[in-house]
Amino acid sequence: MFGPPVAALAALCAVAAAVLILAGSVRVRRHPTRKVLDAALSHERTTSAVAGLLALLVIAYVLSPVGAADLTSSTHTPGLLLAVAPPATAVLLLAVxxxxxxxxPRTQGAVRTAALSRRSVRSLGEWRLTLFLVTVAISAVGLVVFGLTAGEGGRAVDAPIQVSPDGWSTGSSGPYPGWPYGVPLLVALAVVTLATLGVLKLVSRRSVVSGATAAEDDALRRLSAAHVLAGVQLLVGLGTAAVMLLASLALFSADRSPAAFVAFAVATAIGITSVVAGLSVLARHPAPAAPAAPQPSAA
Known part of the structure; x- marks a missing residue:
């Protein structure tokens, strides 16, 4: 049952890539002399729309009864694929x-003019890059702690020993994200982080928009970086929040209230912050338009 979903995702990625390539080719043919800034901004919007649509389709499949059943029954560790679905979707988004x-879009013709300026991944990412790296770090620390505190088998947490007149007893509560879940999630987080930095590097080193001022070209790069980081923040942040919320429920059931409250508070903070940061990009203004040419005054 694991083959068809993978094939479908590969097909979606291929279609997304074809749409982007075709859209860029059509713009070049239809507007050979059009200002490249307009075509670049249109290309950025198309890329964001295609990447966002692909991510929504994948998440819709994962949350559907059919998708959840397929992913749950595809591995020996129940729910593992559901846990890694958010970072895996982030990788697909980054691929697009x-x-x-x-x-x-690149300048057509033999003569190309552009303003040059030095940019870095750190400067383009701004506060969104810091937030993403902090989210990944908190998630990694949480997964290590969960792995170290999980009981035998790594899928549940042991309850404290209770002494009664008949003797002592203990129990366990799960599902709990121990090492069987933590190791794949840590690998997925590493892949997402490296892929995010790689895409931001492409943004910083891509062709300069011909005819645009340094401020216009820089604003367009920052818009692209904001779109990239907003997408991965939503997916990784909400995925991390879900894992920590699951851990908090298991800790509550195991009568470990202090640890449960901490996990629940962290899950809530990451979830809310990721939604606000991810959706705030919708209110971000596009690259500034070039100043209009002065109109000749009537005599």
Missing amino acids: RAVGELTW
Whole structure:
């Protein structure tokens, strides 16, 4: 049952790449003399729309009864694929973004003029990059703690020993994200982080928009970086929040209230912050338009 979903995702990625390449080709043919800034902004919007639609389709499949059943029954560790679905979707989103950067509109003709300025991944990412890296770090620390505190088998947490007149007893509560879940999630987080930095590097090194001022070109790069980081923040942040919420429920059931409250508070904070940060990009203004040419005054 694992083959068809993978084939469908591969097909979606291929279609997304084809759409981006075709859209860029059509713009070049239809507007050979059009200002490249307009075509670049349109390309950025198309890339963001295609990447977002692909992510929504994958998440819709994962949350559907059919998708949840397929992913749950595809491994020996129940729910593992559901846990890694958010970072895996982030990788798909980043793959589409990478295609968009590699098909960035380029100046046509023999003469090319552009303003040059030095940019870095850190400067383009701004506060969103810091938030993403902090989210990944908190998630990694949480997964290590969960792995170390999980009981035998790594899928549940042991309850404290209770002494009664008949003797002592203990129990366990799960599901709990121990090492069987933590190791794949840590690998997925590492892949997402490296892929995010790689795509941001493509943004910083892509072709300069010909005819645009340094401020216009820089604003367009920052818009692209904001779109990239907003997408991965939503997916990784909500995935991390879900894992920590699951851990908090298991800890509550195991009568470990202090640890449960901490996990629940962290899950809530990451979830809310990721939604606000991810959706705030919708209110971000596009690259500033070029100043209009002065109109000749009537005599």
